[in-house]
Amino acid sequence: MSVTVRVPAKVNVQLAVGAARADGFHDLANVFLAVGLYDEVTVTPADGLRVTCEGPDAALVPLDRTNLAARAAIALAERYGRTPDVHLHIAKDIPVAGGMAGGSADGAGALLACDALWGTGASRDELLEICAELGSDVPFSLVGGAALGTGRGEKLTALETGGAFHWVFAMADRGLSTPAVFREFDRLTADRDVPEPVACEALLDALAAGDPDALAATVSNDLQPAALSLFPELSGTLAAGRAAGALATLVSGSGPTTAFLVRDAGSAREVAEALRASGTCLAVRTAAGPVPGATLV
Ligand SMILES: C[C@@](CO)(OP(=O)(O)O)[C@H](O)COP(=O)(O)OP(=O)(O)OC[C@H]1O[C@@H](n2ccc(N)nc2=O)[C@H](O)[C@@H]1O
Numbered sequence: 008m009s010v011t012v013r014v015p016a017k018v019n020v021q022l023a024v025g026a027a028r029a030d031g032f033h034d035l036a037n038v039f040l041a042v043g044l045y046d047e048v049t050v051t052p053a054d055g056l057r058v059t060c061e062g063p064d065a066a067l068v069p070l071d072r073t074n075l076a077a078r079a080a081i082a083l084a085e086r087y088g089r090t091p092d093v094h095l096h097i098a099k100d101i102p103v104a105g106g107m108a109g110g111s112a113d114g115a116g117a118l119l120a121c122d123a124l125w126g127t128g129a130s131r132d133e134l135l136e137i138c139a140e141l142g143s144d145v146p147f148s149l150v151g152g153a154a155l156g157t158g159r160g161e162k163l164t165a166l167e168t169g170g171a172f173h174w175v176f177a178m179a180d181r182g183l184s185t186p187a188v189f190r191e192f193d194r195l196t197a198d199r200d201v202p203e204p205v206a207c208e209a210l211l212d213a214l215a216a217g218d219p220d221a222l223a224a225t226v227s228n229d230l231q232p233a234a235l236s237l238f239p240e241l242s243g244t245l246a247a248g249r250a251a252g253a254l255a256t257l258v259s260g261s262g263p264t265t266a267f268l269v270r271d272a273g274s275a276r277e278v279a280e281a282l283r284a285s286g287t288c289l290a291v292r293t294a295a296g297p298v299p300g301a302t303l304v
């Protein structure tokens with residue numbers, strides 16, 4: 008018997024970053040939107056713990072116990088006093104190290120799949136607690152939709168959305184390390200006071216209204232200067248998307264995937280085509296959000 012869970016990628020429509028905390032993390036006002044690009048995690052009983060992965064980026068995914076899917080299975084097994092004897096197979100469509108929370112998606116997916124397979128009866132809150140131990144973005148991968156993440160991003164408040172937002176995503180030819188981007192943020196802000204991160208009211212209103220123009224006017228990412236500093240070529244991709252008529256252009260989270268907000272599915276196809284022709288990125292995808300979080304299929 009196998010259990011499969013489908014989990015979406017995310018884009019951060021607002022990422023406000025505070026000063027580094029004593030534990031090395033940064034307080035955030037992180038407005039997540041789950042978008043329709045998915046990984047699937049299938050869990051099957053086995054003699055021991057094994058991870059396999061398929062997909063265009065599969066070679067970049069660790070298959071040992073550092074894989075977030077493996078860590079999720081181990082964490083749940085430990086809590087329920089069992090051994091994580093499962094084969095975890097990841098069908099990966101979310102770019103790796105791209106700022107779209109692919110690893111977090113696999114962690115949340117494996118957790119939900121193992122929970123269903125083992126019938127642990129864990130409550131939603133218990134699952135969310137394990138997610139937060141696995142990584143700052145993992146709780147959001149479980150819940151999906153749209154949410155404000157505070158603390159290091161793990162404390163979630165669901166947000167209302169008035170409709171679907173359409174996006175084009177441009178994938179880069181290499182990844183960026185999330186800790187390295189936060190370190191670069193610290194370096195770039197070393198000579199000034201970094202304000203407490205707060206969610207932008209106008210942005211929350213734009214989400215609630217389902218208004219892409221209002222959302223475009225309010226999106227922001229405090230990690231963008233750091234990502235561009237480490238990966239300057241991304242400014243060419245952003246410029247190509249802007250020239251193609253995107254309503255807003257931004258780096259997704261810590262990057263290097265770039266995100267382009269557009270008005271509708273037709274504009275998404277046009278901007279995607281122009282980005283492909285620009286030669287400024289490796290691959291281009293379209294997706295809309297919000298979509299539900301980790302879901303049994
Ligand atoms: C930046 C964001 C935005 O959503 O996502 P990505 O763009 O990487 O997908 C997240 O904050 C990434 O979350 P996640 O990838 O789960 O990070 P974690 O495993 O918790 O932490 C990895 C490292 O990132 C840094 N980190 C992460 C979160 C945070 N609030 N402050 C930090 O300083 C720390 O250096 C930490 O050691």
Ligand SMILES: Nc1ncnc2c1ncn2[C@@H]1O[C@H](COP(=O)(O)OP(=O)(O)O)[C@@H](O)[C@H]1O
Pocket residue numbers: 067068069073074075076097102103104105106107108109110111113114182183185261262
């Ligand atoms: N299941 C997984 N899928 C992808 N990367 C993983 C996974 N488990 C661990 N990793 C590690 O996490 C790093 C960050 O991956 P990912 O979550 O895709 O990016 P991001 O944090 O930018 O959204 C990868 O470079 C990889 O070494």
